[in-house]
Amino acid sequence: LFLILRTLFRLSSFRQNLHLLCKLSSAHQGNSLNMGHRYLVAAFCLWVLTSSLLPASSDGLVRIGLKKRHLDLHSAKAARIARMEGKYGKGAKDMNHDLGDSDADIVALKNYLDAQYYGEIGIGSPPQKFTVIFDTGSSNLWVPSSKCYFSIACLFHSKYKASQSSTYTKNGKSCEIHYGSGSISGFFSQDNVEVGDLVVKDQTFIEATREGSISFVLAKFDGILGLGFQEISVGNAVPVWYNMVEQGLVKEEVFSFWLNRDPEAKEGGELVFGGVDPKHFKGMHTYVPVTQKGYWEFEMGDFLIGNVSTGFCEGGCAAIVDSGTSLLAGPTTIVTEINHAIGAEGIVSIECKDIVSQYGDMIWELLVSGVQPDKVCAQIGVCFFNGAESVSGNIETVVEKENKEGISAGEDAICTACEMAVVWIQNQLKQEETKEKVLNYVNQLCESLPSPMGESVIDCNSLSSMPNITFTIGSKAFTLTSEQYILKTGEGIATVCLSGFIALDVPPPRGPLWILGDVFMGVYHTVFDYGNLQLGFAEAA
CATH class of the missing domain: 2.40.70.10 (Acid Proteases)
Structure with a gap:
């Protein structure tokens, strides 16, 4: 009889078995089932009923x-x-x-x-x-x-x-x-x-x-x-x-x-509904409000490579926490700087080099004279305006073009290259570097653009010399070391190291946009507070 009860309990869900078990107990009341067995069935039903009313765990999670x-x-x-x-x-x-x-x-x-x-x-x-x-x-x-x-x-x-x-x-x-x-x-x-x-x-x-x-x-x-x-x-x-x-x-x-980012661990991690488990994190969470419902979106502050500000998100950037991807995605302009800093293989952009060669001095002079960065490329004649926005507002990346009505893919590429060069030069101006040094640096960045296939291969032996990457969230620094943002695959001499960053250019008004995937969430325990419409981040345990 107990084997029958155990089998029934395994065959269907917890609550569904409760009714079936108790019917079985009642049906045997008038049969030859002895008193001991009837008590066994009754006790089993009581256990199921009591268990079904208890929370999932003692902490209610x-x-x-x-x-x-x-x-x-x-x-x-x-x-x-x-x-x-x-x-x-x-x-x-x-x-x-x-x-x-x-x-x-x-x-x-x-x-x-x-x-x-x-x-x-x-x-x-x-x-x-x-x-x-x-x-x-x-x-x-x-x-x-x-x-x-x-x-x-x-x-x-x-x-x-x-x-x-x-x-x-x-x-x-x-x-x-x-x-x-x-x-x-x-x-x-x-x-x-x-x-x-x-x-x-x-x-x-x-x-x-x-x-x-x-x-x-x-x-x-x-x-x-x-x-x-x-x-x-x-x-x-x-x-x-x-x-x-x-x-x-x-x-x-x-x-x-x-x-769980430990590659040897059997336990991959845990998703907790109804609260947080204190064993999963260290210290206190930093909370930021959800800025736009749809995705779990918030405003991120400055982005640093090493200890140096890129200046790209000083005025705030939209960011999304996405458990559905393992990677970190950001604007091509910044991912290119990361590639250059960590020695990732990229592709050479002829359009980018042409812009630096032909218009580098002019871009420098316009920025120094106080022209707004988003107006520079139009003033030198490589971007055309459609209403209030430049044509590059709809361009995904320098290396992945589309023909657009009235504008050739070649013109798109030149415009995009110009706008990236403006951002790079503007950021270097803040570092008070010389024009010659800045233009040389920008020319090097033109050789580090992310491949359209996304294969940013890294020398595994140089991880210790790679800079930290820091996101500013809620005025607090959230840093990733090279061991945390580089993905390793294979073993021994077959080990390959890949950058955890990929380029993703989202046009306005939703972009520019950062996507923080599992590479970030593995380092920082993440709380999704639906009741208060906020996100919380703390060092993962």
């Missing part, structure tokens, strides 16, 4: 263990090839549009192949298990559908079967998710979602019926659970986290990430 995928060179390259502009740049331009009346809602989605941390959830009754990325940079939950017939990616991952869930509710509205080099399409459904010991009832999610990218074939996870704001949710679907709060499942309107 709900903990999700995270697994870590070890980075390999192939994955790192593939992740960087499928760039993130689709999520934060061009593809994000429609994110504020009203999608409620659309037959197929569209949201921008980056490539998640580079994400290293993932955990498990259950959908349906009994729960069907899926491995997902817990992503603060998106807001929808999606998993592969059993109706995904023609995508190779679906063959290699768990699929949701609506017919096997007693709590499934049909929705059927179609949706399409765009990302860097393809798209995912499917339809909305509704079911219970199990996250740790919590059951979120009637959660709207996406059943993906087509996954059109090799990224998802290679991925170690089945789907994505977004922890961003509803403002960027496809179809305005209520995010899982919102329903956790609305249904009273968490003690506090807070969740927090602890990512």
Whole structure:
């Protein structure tokens, strides 16, 4: 009898078994079951009932263990090839549009192949298990559908079967998710979602019926659970986290990430819903307000290479904390300076060198005379104005051009190169260097532009001589050492070191923008305070 009880308990979810077990106990009352066995069943039911009413842990927190995928060179390259502009740049331009009346809602989605941390959830009754990325940079939950017939990616991952869930509710509205080099399409459904010991009832999610990218074939996870704001949710679907709060499942309107950066550790990290675990951090958190709902966005202050200010974010830069990427993404102008400082391999930009050669002296003189930096390139005739903005407001990078109406790709490249040169020269002017030294430095930067393939290879033997990189958040310095911002893959003589920084140019008004991924979150424990609309950072334990 006890074996039957134990089997039943394992076959379905915690709360569902309670009713079944007690029915079994009642049914045996009039049978030949002896008194001892009846007491055993009754005691077992009482234990289940009592346990179901207890919190997930003694501190009231709900903990999700995270697994870590070890980075390999192939994955790192593939992740960087499928760039993130689709999520934060061009593809994000429609994110504020009203999608409620659309037959197929569209949201921008980056490539998640580079994400290293993932955990498990259950959908349906009994729960069907899926491995997902817990992503603060998106807001929808999606998993592969059993109706995904023609995508190779679906063959290699768990699929949701609506017919096997007693709590499934049909929705059927179609949706399409765009990302860097393809798209995912499917339809909305509704079911219970199990996250740790919590059951979120009637959660709207996406059943993906087509996954059109090799990224998802290679991925170690089945789907994505977004922890961003509803403002960027496809179809305005209520995010899982919102329903956790609305249904009273968490003690506090807070969740927090602890990512274990130890490559030898089996434990990848922990996502905590309902508060923070003091064992995950040292000292006190520095809190900054969320400046714009959608992503977890805040204002970042000055950015330093070594102990020297770049001047780029002195007036404030927008930054996003994104658990869905392992990297640090920033404007090409600054990533180029980082590449130069750490000796990363880059590409030579002929346009950039031409600008320095032909217009370097003129740019210097205009800046010294007090001309506003954003007007310089127009004054010397290499950028043309369209209304109040220069044409380069829509250019992603110097090395990745698009033909735009009325303006050639070559003109775009020259304009972008000029604007980067202006920023570099302006920053060097603050250091009170000579013109000759400044122009020589800028010419060197023209040889350190990030590769469009994102392969910034570093000499592993020079890590000790590389400078610290410092972000200023809430007037406090958050520093990364070379050991923390350089990614290592392989072993022994096959070890390859890659820069944790990639270039991402987001045009105004959302940009310029920094994306702080797992490289940063692994060093600094991060608190997402939904109730007070703020973010907290402290040294990770």
